[in-house]
Ligand SMILES: Nc1ncnc2c1ncn2[C@@H]1O[C@H](COP(=O)(O)OP(=O)(O)O)[C@@H](O)[C@H]1O
């Protein structure tokens with residue numbers, strides 16, 4: 001039941017995308033997102049579609065992981081499509097039912113907007129599915145380092161994210177276990193109106209908070225026992241290394257943007 | 265009541281790279297009034313198995329019959345089954361939530377929709393059954409109790425529903441020797457005096473050998489051995505291979521026997537071993 005909630009779940013693997021440096025992937029993703037925002041023509045969309053499909057092929061992951069990522073935005077896509085169909089005017093009139101008309105521009109724009117959403121979600125999933133959360137936060141910390149000069153606590157932010165990501169599965173597991181334990185005592189989490197359901201969550205949330213605080217306490221003690229004092233002078237166990245492949249990946253993604261601007 | 269498992273298989277997260285086949289083709293019948301121990305190393309599937317017994321997990325394949333009725337059936341009343349099959353999870357003190365011990369123990373009976381007077385009666389009885397004095401603890405917050413006491417409160421929470429079967433998942437984990445002894449004595453008492461069917465999950469032969477009437481040895485999600493303790497302990501080599509081994513006293517008796525002494529081998533406790541050895545020595549003298 002709780003297992004169906006996956007937040008950017010990482011799927012271990014050995015594909016080209018898995019082996020790329022997380023920083024390179026992160027920058028490449030930003031560049032692809034920019035490209036998705038500036039794309040203006042049919043040929044641009046086609047190129048992006050080919051590019052992202054190629055990446056999907058390279059990632060060697062079953063397609064249903066990506067489709068699952070799209071599930072939460074089905075309604076947004078549908079809504080976008082409908083709004084454009086009915087309210088964007090211009091071009092040939094394709095269909096008219098009294099006062100309501102559907103015109104060619106509406107169809108184009110609607111489809112393009114939906115494609116954009118798909119591109120955004122799929123390319124983001126490409127990053128999160130092929131990069132371990134730890135590698136991702138390491139990369140973020142490294143990329144944010146220059147911001148330290150203007151007072152951004154890059155290491156602390158990254159550490160908080162690492163810890164949060166590390167404990168999400170633990171908390172889910174714990175929540176599931178407590179839920180089952182209460183269900184074994186006849187608790188009912190599924191029926192009743194909003195108020196009843198909110199109230200039925202108390203036997204789940206109280207133990208969950210108690211154990212979270214205990215965990216946080218244990219973690220703080222364990223970190224202090226190992227002389228953790230923040231990012232100053234700290235070295236890494238996993239050294240991040242840039243290879244030709246990484247440069248190539250960022251290069252290709254960067255090239256997309258001028259291409260999108262040129263293809264009109 | 266009687267629970268039958270027929271060819272139960274269970275797979276966690278099927279169709280993903282994280283897929284785990286936790287149970288493979290389990291067949292088991294739990295009869296009214298018996299005392300069964302499920303033993304296996306950590307990760308062998310014990311907890312997964314017991315969660316099937318009250319319908320918390322649905323088998324990936326296979327059938328579960330409670331008193332002959334299939335519980336994966338849409339119409340099966342799972343809440344009624346969960347009332348009759350009490351399941352105490354591992355580290356049950358982590359599930360306490362209410363402001364007072366009383367309210368926590370009363371959670372189960374309340375969910376059953378019992379009248380207030382019956383609830384208070386049951387809570388009091390349950391607390392006494394686990395060796396707590398209701399007048400002392402009922403109004404305290406469960407979070408102010410010691411670990412051992414919290415575990416007893418959690419156990420009372422299950423007993424207050426007056427189940428017919430009591431399933432305990434590693435109930436002694438993390439208790440000190442004294443607490444462990446008391447807990448097992450209480451469980452034995454529940455079995456003998458209250459007539460509860462008991463299913464005890466453990467990874468320690470030492471804890472269960474002397475009390476359970478039957479042992480089910482699990483490894484890697486399948487049943488490796490099944491029978492009375494004496495039957496199971498006959499194959500010491502196999503147990504060793506599964507990382508379980510014999511209780512110390514049984515091992516001693518096996519060694520004595522191997523050395524040519526005339527001793528019984530179905531012995532699990534120090535007292536029984538002492539008697540057997542005394543008899544052997546006495547027998548030789550005469
Ligand atoms: N919620 C879960 N999700 C995925 N795998 C699980 C889950 N619970 C248990 N497992 C896996 O199933 C197997 C059996 O676990 P479990 O039944 O807890 O064993 P035991 O209680 O004997 O230690 C283990 O390999 C464990 O990693």
Ligand SMILES: [Mg+2]
Nearest residue numbers: 310311354433
């Ligand atoms: Mg277990």
